[in-house]
Amino acid sequence: MNRAYANTTVAVDSVFWFIAGASALLLLLVTGLMVFFAIKYHRSRHPQAQETYESTLLEITWTLIPTALVMVMFWYGYRAFLTMRNVPADALTVKVTGMMWKWGFEYPNGKKTEVLFVPLNKPVRLNLKSVDVIHGFYIPAFRLKEDVVPGKDNYLWFQPQGMGAADIYCSQFCGLKHAYMMSRVEVLSEADFTAWYTSTNTTVAGTLNLSALPGIPLMQSKGCLICHRLDGTRGTGPSLLGIFGRTETVIENGKEKSVVVDDAYLRRALKEPSAEIVKGYADVMPPVPNLTEQDLETIVATLKQLK
Amino acid sequence: MTTTEPSYLENQSHRKGLASWIFSTDHKRIGVLYLISILIFFSVGVLIGVVMRLKMLWPGTHLYSAAAYNAFFTVHGVIQIFLFIIPGIPAAFGNFILPLQIGAKDVAFPRLNLLSWWVYVIGALLALTALFSGNGPPDTGWSFYVPYSLRTNTNVTLAVFAAFILGFSSILTGLNFITTIHRMRCPGMSWFRMPLFTWSLYATAWIQILATPILAVTLIMVMAERILNLGLFDPGRGGDPLLYQHLFWIYSHPAVYIMILPAMGVVSDVIPAFCRKNIYGYKAIAFSSLAIAFVGYLVWAHHMFTSGMSNTARMVFSLLTFLVAIPSGVKVFNWIATMYKASIKIEPPMLFAMTFLFLFAIGGLTGLLNGALATDINVHETYYVVGHFHYTMFGGTGMGFFAALLYWFPKMTGKMYNKRTIVVAWAHIFVGFNLLYFTMMIMGWLGMPRRYYSYPPQYHTYHVVATVGSWILATGVFMFLGAFLVALKKGTKVAANPWDATTLEWKTASPPPTENFQTIPTVTGGPYEFKDGHPA
Ligand code: HEM
Ligand SMILES: [Cu+2]
Numbered sequence: 001m002n003r004a005y006a007n008t009t010v011a012v013d014s015v016f017w018f019i020a021g022a023s024a025l026l027l028l029l030v031t032g033l034m035v036f037f038a039i040k041y042h043r044s045r046h047p048q049a050q051e052t053y054e055s056t057l058l059e060i061t062w063t064l065i066p067t068a069l070v071m072v073m074f075w076y077g078y079r080a081f082l083t084m085r086n087v088p089a090d091a092l093t094v095k096v097t098g099m100m101w102k103w104g105f106e107y108p109n110g111k112k113t114e115v116l117f118v119p120l121n122k123p124v125r126l127n128l129k130s131v132d133v134i135h136g137f138y139i140p141a142f143r144l145k146e147d148v149v150p151g152k153d154n155y156l157w158f159q160p161q162g163m164g165a166a167d168i169y170c171s172q173f174c175g176l177k178h179a180y181m182m183s184r185v186e187v188l189s190e191a192d193f194t195a196w197y198t199s200t201n202t203t204v205a206g207t208l209n210l211s212a213l214p215g216i217p218l219m220q221s222k223g224c225l226i227c228h229r230l231d232g233t234r235g236t237g238p239s240l241l242g243i244f245g246r247t248e249t250v251i252e253n254g255k256e257k258s259v260v261v262d263d264a265y266l267r268r269a270l271k272e273p274s275a276e277i278v279k280g281y282a283d284v285m286p287p288v289p290n291l292t293e294q295d296l297e298t299i300v301a302t303l304k305q306l307k
Numbered sequence: 308m309t310t311t312e313p314s315y316l317e318n319q320s321h322r323k324g325l326a327s328w329i330f331s332t333d334h335k336r337i338g339v340l341y342l343i344s345i346l347i348f349f350s351v352g353v354l355i356g357v358v359m360r361l362k363m364l365w366p367g368t369h370l371y372s373a374a375a376y377n378a379f380f381t382v383h384g385v386i387q388i389f390l391f392i393i394p395g396i397p398a399a400f401g402n403f404i405l406p407l408q409i410g411a412k413d414v415a416f417p418r419l420n421l422l423s424w425w426v427y428v429i430g431a432l433l434a435l436t437a438l439f440s441g442n443g444p445p446d447t448g449w450s451f452y453v454p455y456s457l458r459t460n461t462n463v464t465l466a467v468f469a470a471f472i473l474g475f476s477s478i479l480t481g482l483n484f485i486t487t488i489h490r491m492r493c494p495g496m497s498w499f500r501m502p503l504f505t506w507s508l509y510a511t512a513w514i515q516i517l518a519t520p521i522l523a524v525t526l527i528m529v530m531a532e533r534i535l536n537l538g539l540f541d542p543g544r545g546g547d548p549l550l551y552q553h554l555f556w557i558y559s560h561p562a563v564y565i566m567i568l569p570a571m572g573v574v575s576d577v578i579p580a581f582c583r584k585n586i587y588g589y590k591a592i593a594f595s596s597l598a599i600a601f602v603g604y605l606v607w608a609h610h611m612f613t614s615g616m617s618n619t620a621r622m623v624f625s626l627l628t629f630l631v632a633i634p635s636g637v638k639v640f641n642w643i644a645t646m647y648k649a650s651i652k653i654e655p656p657m658l659f660a661m662t663f664l665f666l667f668a669i670g671g672l673t674g675l676l677n678g679a680l681a682t683d684i685n686v687h688e689t690y691y692v693v694g695h696f697h698y699t700m701f702g703g704t705g706m707g708f709f710a711a712l713l714y715w716f717p718k719m720t721g722k723m724y725n726k727r728t729i730v731v732a733w734a735h736i737f738v739g740f741n742l743l744y745f746t747m748m749i750m751g752w753l754g755m756p757r758r759y760y761s762y763p764p765q766y767h768t769y770h771v772v773a774t775v776g777s778w779i780l781a782t783g784v785f786m787f788l789g790a791f792l793v794a795l796k797k798g799t800k801v802a803a804n805p806w807d808a809t810t811l812e813w814k815t816a817s818p819p820p821t822e823n824f825q826t827i828p829t830v831t832g833g834p835y836e837f838k839d840g841h842p843a
Contacts, residue, residue: 015681016752023672030639030668034661037646038653041582048840049584049650059591062640063633070629070675077679078622084681085618133455134548136613136688140754143685147614149549150454151542154615167763171613171688171756173448174455176373179759223761227367236366236764286368 004141004166004187006158011080012143019073026066084144087157091123098128098135098148101177102217103168107197114217116168116185118160119193125157136171139185145171160187180223215302218295222288230306237285238278244304249279266300312820314721319821332417333821337424338403339719342712344428345399346788348390353784355383360743360777363770366761373760377446378461380758382438384449385466389473390431392704393562396569397515398427398480400711401508403719405484407812407819408502410493410828415486423479430473437465448758450559453540453551457532464533471526474519477565481515484508493811495830502810502834503592507572510596514561514568514603522558525551549614556607564603566700567667568596570707571638574660577714578642579835580808581657582649586835588641595634602631612683621680628678635671639664650840654806655729659710662737666702670695673748688758691751694744702740709787716791717805721817722798728790735783742776809835809842 040046094116097104105113118124128137128148135148137156146156170181188196219225227236247260252275259265259276268275273285288295313319315335318327328336359379362370402420406413414420438444441462447455456463488509492501501509528539529551538544540551571592579586586592608616608624616624642664651657673695676682686692717723750769755762762770804813815824836843 012681012685015679016676016685019675019679019682023675027668027672030643031665033643034646034664037643037649038651038661041646041649041651043583043650043652046648046650049582049837050648051585052587052644052648054588058644059588059637063637066636067630067633070632070678073675073679074626074629077681077683078625080681081621081684082618084684133458134452136756138688138754138756140685143681145613145684145687149542149615151547152549152615167754169754169756173377173452173688173758175446175459176377178377179373179756179761182763223367227764236767284365284367284369 003162004160004164004185005162006142006144006160008084008142008144008158010161011083015076015080018076022069022073084157087125087155088123088159091125091157092119093125093127094118096126096128096137096148098130098137098170098181100132100175101170101181103137103170103181103183109197111197115183117193117196118185118187119190120160120163120187122190123157123159125155128154128156133174134172135174135181136169138169138171139166140169141166142185147172163187163189177223182225213302213305215298218298219302222291222295224288224299227285237281240303241306243306250276251279252276263300266303267296270296270299312822312825314816314818315821316720316818330421332413332421334402334406334414334417334420335719335819335821337420338399338401340424341394341402341427342399342719344424344431345391345395348386348431350785350788352383352386352391353781355379355386357777357781359383360774362760363762364774366764366767368761374443374446376760377758378438378444381445381448381466385434385445385470387700388449389470390427390434392566392700393477394427394473394480395566395704395708396573396711397484397508397511397565398423398476400504400573400715401480401484401569404715404812405487405505405508406491407718407815407823408505408810409488409491409496410811410824410830411487411491412823412827414483415490416483419479420483423476423483426472426476426479430469430476433469433472434466437462437469441465450555451526451529452555453529453532453546453548454542456529457541464530467526467529471523471530474523474526477515478519481512481519484512485516488512493827493830496811499590499593500830500833503575503586503589503596504569504572504810506593507568507575507596510600511565511568514565514600518558518561518565518604521554522562525554525558528554549611549616552611552614553608556610557604560607560610561600561603563699564599566704567635567707568599570663570704570711571596571635573707573711573714574642574663575638576808576810577656577660577710578645580714580806581652581654581660582645583807583837583840584645584649584835585833585837586641587644587647589833589835592638592641595638599631599634602627606631609678609683612680613687625678625680625683629675632671632674632678639668639671655724655726655733656710656714656806658730658733659706659713662733663703663706663710666698666706666740669745670698670700670703673698685754686751688756689751690747690755690757693757694747694751697744697747702744712791714806715812716794717801718812718817718819720795720798721800722794723801723805724790724794724798728786728793732783732786732790735779735786737783739776739778739780739783743773743780744776746773746776804842807841809837813842
């Protein structure tokens with residue numbers, strides 16, 4: 001899968017490389033001089049210290065040059081920041097709601113999702129609302145973040161420039177399941193996006209419509225999607241895309257065997273994760289806490305639909 | 308020197324044993340009390356850090372629950388900030404060394420000094436009680452952000468009260484130091500003959516007494532809101548959550564200078580001693596401490612660049628942040644210039660002073676990415692910040708603390724530690740530290756948020772590397788501390804001035820007599836004057 005990125009990624013990364021580069025040079029200079037002096041003027045080589053006289057010119061120089069340098073850094077940082085704040089008038093506005101512990105998205109036409117779908121090369125504005133405590137809406141791939149503060153109208157915007165999916169995290173600590181407050185942004189081609197946006201049916205060509213499956217929010221809240229991806233790529237655990245009916249090699253009591261994934265296998269995988277380990281993976285899947293029979297059914301039903 | 312007077316370690320009061328320590332008003336005994344308590348809490352904090360890293364070897368639920376992890380980082384932060392790094396150098400070494408450095412018999416208010424230690428201990432006990440009582444340990448992070456800290460039903464009120472109490476200890480120490488420096492200098496000890504460590508304590512003390520009350524008020528407001536259901540901060544009751552953040556950082560940003568200035572003071576004393584050369588730019592260093600102390604008040608909101616402040620406010624705070632960075636940078640140049648044409652011996656204190664320079668330089672330079680608006684937006688509240696502040700606080704202040712311990716331990720105890728053990732411990736600390744915290748910065752730039760109990764698989768390798776680093780680092784730290792325990796029993800005896808250093812504390816016996824000096828000294832020159840390779 002392609003890596004999604006946006007105009008903000010480009011703007012921020014150029015500032016990053018400039019500052020990181022300049023800092024690395026300064027560090028090299030400072031450390032280099034320190035080590036060089038420590039060797040050259042070591043007491044064994046240089047038993048008698050010489051007085052050095054203070055030079056005002058030197059002190060002014062080493063004050064002014066860094067000052068000038070950091071002013072340039074400030075300016076670059078500020079300029080890129082302005083890009084991140086000035087929203088084009090024609091931006092698509094999506095309302096983002098943060099709550100303990102999930103994200104919700106609402107489009108102008110009333111469509112509601114738990115994954116953020118956006119069109120390629122079109123500006124998108126996100127209006128951030130919190131219904132409880134402070135959250136932080138963070139898309140690392142876009143280098144974008146803004147706190148979601150109850151009672152305050154914060155916003156963000158970006159223009160996607162690469163198709164694909166990227167993670168969304170909560171960056172402001174919000175309690176027990178802070179680390180599981182995740183979602184995804186999916187950058188679609190303009191045609192795909194329009195098709196999805198205008199249809200009442202919520203499936204997108206080439207994209208799973210996760211929000212339509214009842215088990216997905218449940219799996220999200222149980223933390224499954226931290227280890228399992230739904231796009232065919234390997235995470236901490238195997239991808240759950242197309243899991244139903246596939247043939248796998250599993251290890252039970254130290255012996256390898258081949259199984260076809262069916263209802264019973266799935267139920268066992270959830271209830272006793274350590275009983276049969278998929279070959280090539282570590283035995284790290286935790287037993288699902290508070291798993292009711294109904295949850296189990298919803299999840300298994302959902303897994304069947306992930307084709 | 309013909310010392311016949313007994314040292315401060317020999318009991319001269321009517322009290323016996325432990326009581327002769329915990330009720331002593333001798334600044335040196337109080338300094339030692341602080342040193343021991345602070346090192347105990349520091350060790351506990353380090354152990355909790357290691358336990359957190361252990362969990363992060365794997366994503367998902369392992370070892371212990373998310374609630375436990377959330378409590379661990381809160382407790383770890385509260386201990387390291389309020390019980391280790393803020394009191395740290397001033398309370399332990401400031402108390403012991405400051406009166407000696409200015410030729411005084413004690414601090415201005417010895418009883419207040421003892422009270423401040425007791426307040427510290429009571430605050431610490433309250434913090435511990437908060438862990439084991441009520442509805443479980445606090446889980447807010449050391450910053451107690453509202454409205455979460457108002458809504459969680461864990462034991463936040465008591466923890467906040469503990470921090471409030473600890474603030475008073477800090478204020479009392481600050482008050483005492485300012486008065487002492489103004490009133491108790493010995494004959495000839497003019498302002499510009501004071502050692503730079505004393506200067507740094509002076510600047511720090513001003514921040515302690517001016518900034519800490521703001522924290523006290525803020526914490527009282529949180530307690531009042533939790534207990535009385537006022538609507539100060541909670542938007543649900545018409546309050547403003549950002550008001551809390553402003554108030555919190557108006558204290559907590561200056562507090563980072565409470566943490567770092569004394570360490571800079573230590574390094575400014577250690578470097579000339581092992582270079583046998585006067586410090587380069589004495590006045591520049593002294594004045595920049597004061598400058599940092601005062602302009603440090605103007606940059607608090609750089610902790611809030613993503614909170615939704617106006618673009619103008621963000622711009623102004625970013626600009627000021629960059630300007631405030633300059634004096635610290637200039638100090639680094641001064642220290643390095645002191646090494647030019649010097650006669651350097653890399654004894655353990657110097658080794659750690661140089662380590663301070665290196666790690667603090669990384670901490671300062673990586674702070675530039677936090678100061679610039681565009682890049683801070685990405686790294687704010689990620690592991691980048693966690694790595695960065697460990698570089699400044701642990702790599703900076705922590706290494707300064709270690710250097711101070713190595714430098715003054717012989718003065719305090721009359722004994723020398725095993726230098727070879729220290730070098731081996733140093734190697735562990737250096738490797739482990741960079742492995743742990745640099746890796747944190749990398750994964751932070753790549754998007755790994757902080758205070759996360761679990762994480763997506765793409766960060767797994769980084770977490771494993773960081774955890775291995777934490778093992779090496781902790782091994783080094785405990786080897787380091789162990790060397791002092793061994794030295795107490797088996798250390799070789801040292802003379803009054805084992806390092807051939809110039810400042811006044813080295814002119815009296817090691818360990819010093821209760822009254823510090825047999826006769827109050829008279830000062831005739833600057834603090835770092837050498838002649839023919841020996842103190843002038
Ligand atoms: C071997 C020693 C240490 C280790 C392994 C360690 C490790 C950690 C870890 C894993 C976190 C939490 C990261 C997160 O989930 O957000 C953390 C947070 C923190 N550490 Fe340390 N640390 C150590 C020493 C120190 C020292 C010496 C200080 C102070 C000088 C310190 C101050 C803090 C603070 C203030 C936090 C933030 C807590 C919060 O998020 O509220 N740590 N440390
Ligand atoms: Cu959140």
